[in-house]
Amino acid sequence: MRIILDKALKLHPLNKSKLIAGANGLTRPIDQFGVLEAPDSFKFVKNNEFLLTTGFMCKNNHELQYKIVKQLFNRGVCALGIKVNRYITELSPKVIDFCNRNDFPILYVPSEYGWYELFYPLLYLMYIHPGSNEDLLNKMTELSDRILNSNNFDEIVKYIYNIFNIPCYIHINYNNISAAYPVSFQTSDISEFVEHFNDTQTSFITNNIKRIDFKKDSILFSYIKHKMNCHGYILLYEKNTKLKPNDISLFNYIVVCIQFYSNKFLNSTRKFSPIHNKFLLELLNVKELDKKQLMYRSNELNIDLYKNYIISVSKNLPISEYEDLDKIYTFIENNINIKYKVLSAFDFNGNYIVFNPIDKNLSLEQIFKCTKLKIIKIKKELENFFNIKNFSFGIGTYHKSIDGIKTSYCEALRAFDCYKKFFNYDFIINFKDLGIYSILNNPSISDDIQKFTNKYIKPIIDSDIENNSELLKTLKCFFDSNRSFRNCAKEMNLHHNTIRYRLKKIEELCHIDITFENDLLELELALKLIPFLNKLGL
The missing domain is CATH 3.30.70 (Alpha-Beta Plaits)
Known part of the structure; x- marks a missing residue:
């Protein structure tokens, strides 16, 4: 079934798109749809094809944007949808002017949805339901409006029950919210269905839905999620009568709408958003x-x-x-x-x-x-x-x-x-x-710090490397021991004269006298700046 672009844009989640240019081209027909991600992909597009892209291949190249859009128009493409704020935040004026002059629609589509979720309503109308007409499109538009404008999950499960005439149950992890219709219909333990759903032996009957055998009956079960994050679950209790393929596909579209509603609901109730x-x-x-x-x-x-x-x-x-x-x-x-x-x-x-x-x-x-x-x-x-x-x-x-x-x-x-x-x-x-x-964090004195630290620490490190000694370790222990020779010796399990000898060696290397308080202070400060010295690769 061929569908007109402005009709398609009434379906969720395409109804969250924003028209950027080419408003007079909304009456163009859609015969097929696809994804455009490589710079030469325009060579393979078809007439009346509705294309979506992240814009990665031309994110920083306005000339390439113009070239691709012009080629798509020349090949009879219906329209181009770009995931907003993924790689392109705005189109060049040249592209917008071209699209407006040639009635070629350019749209920003919501980036939080996957390609399948964006295309599913069209897939349902054009291929799963090939004999459909505008009545079905109007029904889907009304369905998404009813769900997205509901006040709570109780309204949603009742609405779904009226569509399929079988019990519906929704569970939301956040605040442990549950809703069921009829109200008497409750599940004993949602974890049972989750376990069956995650069983790799159980096959998907659509992209989101599995049919699970339960107590001689069957359950249609789907995650409610946004991107890869699971918010909760929705299930239909089929009893002895299994839904027809077309109804299952419609249920799949309902799941897509509920996922958006649940995300909106969670953002309004959570304390951090x-x-x-x-x-x-x-x-x-x-x-x-x-x-x-x-x-x-x-x-x-x-x-x-x-x-x-x-x-x-x-x-x-x-x-x-x-x-x-x-x-x-x-x-x-x-x-x-x-x-x-x-x-x-x-x-x-x-x-x-x-x-x-x-x-x-x-x-x-x-x-x-x-x-x-x-x-x-x-x-x-x-x-x-x-x-x-x-x-x-x-x-x-x-x-x-x-x-x-x-x-x-x-x-x-x-x-x-x-x-x-x-x-x-x-x-x-x-x-x-x-x-x-x-x-010391002041950038204007960075060079002075480097020279100051080099003056005292580098000779000690060079000596330790050359003689396999522990002068730097001894110096650190000396200051950690409150400048006490005996405490330092006890800590290092050495004689206090050994500590005195090593500090004398440090005096000679650094040309200082540790009996002078100023020299000792500078030496301790230099020691504390060793991490800075290490960052310089010295």
Whole structure:
């Protein structure tokens, strides 16, 4: 069955598309559909073909964009849909002008759907139901509108029951929500169906649906998911009468619609969503904020800005490489925010921010101790989720009010950046504990630090290498032993005269006198800067 483009765009999820150019070409017919991902794919397209693409092959090349679009038009392609914000954020004016002049439709299609989900409604109409007419298309449009505009899952299961006249059951993992119609129809244990569904011996009858034998009857079972993340399950209880293939295909389209509805529903009920994340990032990064408006928005999102927070920051988490954002939001909410009673935010540069509320009943020392212990636990959660090791956190200090949140955030960034400059391994550092590293982080004195450290440490290292000695180890132990020869000797299981001899050797190598306090201070400072020296490859 041939279908007209503007009719196809009424079906979910294509109805989430945005027309960019070529509005007068919406009456073009669709005879087939396909995916365009290679620069020379236009050589193989067919007349009246509806094409979808991520735009990867021409993401940074406006001339190639124009060349491909022109070739597609010349070959009679119906329209081109581009997954928005995957690789192309905007088309060149030249492409848009060409499409408008030639009535060639270009659309941005929602990127969160797979190719199958985007094409399934057309597949159902054109091939699975080849004898269909416009009545079926109108029925599918009404079906998706009813589901997506429902107030709850109870309305949805009742609507599905009225379509197929067999019991329907939906279970959502989040908050353990269930809905059934008739209400008397309940399942004993959803895990039984999940186990059967995951059995590799059970075959799919469509891309999303399996038929499971259950107590001499049969169940049509499907995951409710977004991308690769499972939100829950939907099933139809067929009893003794199995649905016909056309009805099963219609049920498959219903599943696609419910998956979108469930994602919308979860985002509105969860305590951490893209809206919350965006608000928290704005709170930290926008220079001037209207505090009255800020408090109003925070109340709407149930974010308590009347509390005082200590901010912690980590960088370089592989968030941008992790495509399943729903899974990230769910993980952060359940495994971090709720579990440790904090707020979180992240961006696609790999920055992760923790807002830890202050317990005013604790002393400052106890507050910092509790914050660090909490960050250690959160760090382990992130390591397990992202399957990474050796990343770090900087922690700010305690300040009152909303302005204090931004101040604490800036301190956490400074703590992270300062300490990261000197150490390669993972760390959790408080801004108040930075000490000398806060000063040494100044880029303008980087060369001076290098020369200063070289002056004292490099001769000691060279001597240790040449003579297989332990001068550097002895020097470190000496300072760790509060500059006590005897304590150092005891720690290293040596005679105290051996320690004195080694320190005398260090004096000769570095041309200093450790009886002078200034020389001794410089030597200890140089020792603490060894990580900086190592970063320079010296």
